[in-house]
Amino acid sequence: MNKIMTQKNKNDNRKTPPIPDRPADESTVSLLRELVAHLRENRSKLREEWARRITESQLLTAMTRGEILAEATSVYDNYVEALETGTYEALQAYSRNLSERIIPRGVETHEVIGIVLLLRDVLARSLFAKYRGDFDKLNRILDAYEPAANRIANTVAVGFVQERERIIREQQEAIRELSTPVLQVRERLLILPMIGIIDPQRARQMTEQLLHAIRNNRAKVVVMDITGVAAMDSTVANHLVQTVDAARLLGATVIVTGLSAEIAQTLVTIGVDLTKIITVGDLQGGIEEAERQLGYKVQQVAPQTT
Amino acid sequence: MRVPILKEGNYLIASIQSSLSDHELLQLMEDLIVQVQRVRAKGVIIDVTVLDIMDSFSTRTLRDIASMIRLRGATTVIVGIQPEVAFAMVQLGLNLGDIYTALDLDEGISLLNSVVGR
Numbered sequence: 001m002n003k004i005m006t007q008k009n010k011n012d013n014r015k016t017p018p019i020p021d022r023p024a025d026e027s028t029v030s031l032l033r034e035l036v037a038h039l040r041e042n043r044s045k046l047r048e049e050w051a052r053r054i055t056e057s058q059l060l061t062a063m064t065r066g067e068i069l070a071e072a073t074s075v076y077d078n079y080v081e082a083l084e085t086g087t088y089e090a091l092q093a094y095s096r097n098l099s100e101r102i103i104p105r106g107v108e109t110h111e112v113i114g115i116v117l118l119l120r121d122v123l124a125r126s127l128f129a130k131y132r133g134d135f136d137k138l139n140r141i142l143d144a145y146e147p148a149a150n151r152i153a154n155t156v157a158v159g160f161v162q163e164r165e166r167i168i169r170e171q172q173e174a175i176r177e178l179s180t181p182v183l184q185v186r187e188r189l190l191i192l193p194m195i196g197i198i199d200p201q202r203a204r205q206m207t208e209q210l211l212h213a214i215r216n217n218r219a220k221v222v223v224m225d226i227t228g229v230a231a232m233d234s235t236v237a238n239h240l241v242q243t244v245d246a247a248r249l250l251g252a253t254v255i256v257t258g259l260s261a262e263i264a265q266t267l268v269t270i271g272v273d274l275t276k277i278i279t280v281g282d283l284q285g286g287i288e289e290a291e292r293q294l295g296y297k298v299q300q301v302a303p304q305t306t
Numbered sequence: 307m308r309v310p311i312l313k314e315g316n317y318l319i320a321s322i323q324s325s326l327s328d329h330e331l332l333q334l335m336e337d338l339i340v341q342v343q344r345v346r347a348k349g350v351i352i353d354v355t356v357l358d359i360m361d362s363f364s365t366r367t368l369r370d371i372a373s374m375i376r377l378r379g380a381t382t383v384i385v386g387i388q389p390e391v392a393f394a395m396v397q398l399g400l401n402l403g404d405i406y407t408a409l410d411l412d413e414g415i416s417l418l419n420s421v422v423g424r
Contacts, residue, residue, distance in 0.1 A: 207396075211389030218409060242396040249392040251385070251408035251417070 031144040035127070036084040042126060047076045050115075050122045059114045062105045071098065075156075079119060083148050088155050095159035103164055112160045116153040123149070180206045182213040188220040189290050191283070195228030203239035207246055214252045221293055222247055223286040227258030237272040244277050253278065253293065257286035309334045311341055316348040317418060318380075319411070322356055328363055335371045342378050349418035350375050353411055355386030365400040372405040381406065381421055385414035 039046065051072045054060055060068055074094070082091040099112070127145065131138035180202070183191050192210055210222065224243070229236075244254040255278045259267075267274060280286040291298060309330065312319045318341060320334060342350060352368065354360070372382040383406040387395075395401070406421065408414040 204393075207393055208389065211392055215389055215409065218413075220413075245401060246389075246392040246396045249384075249387045249395060249402065249407050250389065251406075251413055 027140065028144045031141055032083060032086075032148065035141060035145055036080055038127070038130060039080045039083070039123065043076065043080075046122055046126055047072055049126075050076065050119050053118050053122060054115050057114065057118065059111045059118075060102075060107060062107055063102070071102075075115075075119070079152055082152050082155075083145075086148070088151065091152060091155055092159055095156040096163050099160040099163035100167075103160075103167060109157075109161060109164070113153070113157045116156045120149045120153055176202070176205065180209055182210055184213075184217050184219070185223075185287065186291070186294070186296060188218060188294055189223070189287070190214065190217060190219045190221075191223045191225060191287070193225045193228065193283075196230070198229060198232075198236045198239065200235065200239070203236065203243070207239070207243045210243060211246055211250060214247060214250050219252050221290040222252055222254045223283065223290050224254055224256050225258045225283045225286065226256060226263070227260070227283065229263070232263045232266060234270050234272055237267055237270075237274070241272075241274070241277065255280055255286045255289055257281065257283050308337070311337055313345050313347070314415075316346075316422070317415065318342060318345065318347045318350045319353065320350065321353045325357060325359065326364070328367075331364055331367050335367060335374070338371060339374050339378055342375055342380050347380050348422045350380055350382045351411065351414045351418065352382065352384050353386050353414075354384060354391075355388070355410070358388060358391060360387070360391050360395055360400065362398070362400055365395065365402060369403050369405060372403075381418060383408050383414040383417055386410055 048069070051065075051069045054068055054072070055065065063071070075098070078091050078094045082088055102112075124142070124145070127141055128138065131141060175196075181193065183193075185191055190210075190213055192206070194206070198206075213219065214222065224240075226232075226240075232240075240256070244256070247254045256274075257280045259279055278289070280289050288298075307323070307330070309320050309322050309326070312321065318338065320338060322334075326334070338350060338352075341347070352371070354368075357364070368384060372384075375382045384402060385408045387407060406417055408417045
């Protein structure tokens with residue numbers, strides 16, 4: 001009775017009763033061997049079925065049919081191999097590699113998990129079809145198959161997520177390093193071009209970097225250019241004031257340049273007090289002002305003709 | 307331990323050697339405001355390079371010292387604030403008001419030269 005019910009509910013609930021009378025290990029190995037042989041035999045049929053169902057379910061829309069079939073083939077082979085050998089290292093490496101290729105194309109986590117689960121279902125169905133006549137055998141085959149299949153699905157999904165996190169971490173790191181250069185233009189004059197969105201963490205890091213640069217270059221004047229800052233609210237403005245104050249404690253003057261019309265409006269509207277900060281219209285003006293303060297005089301001489 | 311106060315030309319240099327207790331800081335204040343008149347100093351430099359902490363008390367005391375010295379007819383420059391200290395100070399909202407600050411002793415002396423006019 002129980003077994004019949006199992007068969008009826010095969011699509012959604014494939015829990016099977018335990019097999020009482022066999023030593024689990026040995027039978028699992030031989031059953032898996034049989035399973036692998038079956039999967040090898042029907043390789044192209046199952047693979048195509050899988051690719052078809054992926055397209056049907058609107059997964060991997062970023063990839064073409066040909067690509068899906070190609071990836072499906074190698075995932076399938078790796079899958080069978082993992083089932084056969086019971087080792088997951090190769091599959092893990094492959095899934096990481098796959099993730100690396102498909103993440104830049106905008107493939108989402110749910111899609112990856114979706115396709116692995118689809119493969120599991122496709123294979124399970126083919127097993128149902130094959131062992132339709134022999135419930136006992138079907139149950140034992142599924143007992144061997146399910147834990148391995150779940151583990152594979154798990155491995156691939158975790159590999160994908162880990163790869164994604166690694167990429168995100170790397171990019172954050174890169175953005176952080178790229179986004180706050182402190183450059184020396186002249187003896188004792190630094191410029192700090194600020195670009196993009198400034199969050200508290202970035203503002204903090206930028207201030208620290210600037211302070212160390214002031215000490216290491218013995219800077220007297222710093223021109224902070226915020227042309228590239230898209231928006232400014234009171235938090236960011238406060239960070240700006242803090243940076244200027246901290247630099248002053250080290251004996252350096254900060255000149256802020258490139259405040260856009262919108263930012264100037266916002267700052268006045270929200271009532272941030274920037275009166276203690278020297279502001280100059282653009283970077284050129286800021287550098288000229290800094291040169292004046294440092295006693296530089298830039299003079300144009302007749303250009304050399306070569 | 308008292309903070310040694312050296313005379314160099316028209317300037318007094320108070321070079322802090324180790325972290326100071328509140329009492330030692332007040333002692334420094336007294337020593338400075340007495341000496342500044344005695345040697346007819348035009349400028350005072352307080353070197354805080356070794357301090358790795360500046361709390362609200364030391365900040366306020368430094369501010370007070372500078373105001374008192376101004377009343378006694380000289381200019382004060384604080385030199386050698388470490389980047390980490392500066393950052394912590396602005397985070398905590400501590401400020402030194404209008405006191406001159408400079409990177410190190412060298413800078414402090416040239417700042418005084420330009421302010422006091424030698």
